[in-house]
Amino acid sequence: MKAVIQRVSKASVTIENETVASISQGLLVLLGIVTDDTQEDILWLSKKIANLRIFEDEYGVMNTSLINIKGDAIVVSQFTLHAATKKGNRPSYIKAAKPDISIPLYEAFVSQLEADLERKVQTGKFGADMKVELLNDGPVTIIIDTKNKE
Template sequence: MKIVVQRVSKASVVINNNTVASIDTGLLILLGIVDEDTQEDITWLTNKIVNLRIFGDENNVMNKSLIDVNGDAIVVSQFTLHAATKKGNRPSYIKAAKPDIAIPLYHSFLESLTKDLGKPIQSGQFAADMKVELLNDGPVTIIIDSKNRI
């Protein structure tokens, strides 16, 4: 499982001209899933996300977590995070999990993040054509791969 975490001042997701998710201070999380991903990957990642100290303290030093700042989160499914670009100019998405595997893991990720954060999170819609808007704060953008924990 691979994620891109972006610290935001605000973010939203629009589908068919309807805003389906909107937050102020918090994290926009792009989530890519592969066939080999498991609940263990989800548990590790959601714990990492809520405790990642990337928010400024009173001295503007990144010492606070999403929990510490009572921030919100939006999760957006993003199969293109697993694009293979080694050969040619057309990315291959062969590594991305097919919907029968990805959808249950996506929903499990949402549930786990909600539990770890202690409040509801927002999300896009799996496989929808989404328009994602954000005001990246910092900017702070971090890529985390659950397969590279060591």
């Protein structure tokens, strides 16, 4: 499981000119899933994201988490995070899990993040053509891959 986490002042997801998700201060999480991802990956990644100390404290130091600031989150599925670009110029997405595997894992991840944050997490729509708009705060962007935990 791979996530691109962006600290945002605001973010939204629009599908066919309809806004389906919108937050102010918080995190936009782009989530890519591979076939061998498991519940262990979900638990580890959700806890890591909820507790990342990437928001500024009263001294202007990145020392507080999404939990601490009671911020919001949007999770968007993005299979292109697992693009293989080593050969040629056309990315291969062979590592990305097919929908029958990735949809249940994506939904489980969103549910786990809601539990860890103790608040509703907004989402895009799996497989839809989404327009994601964000104001990256910092900018702060962090990439986490559950296959590289150590």
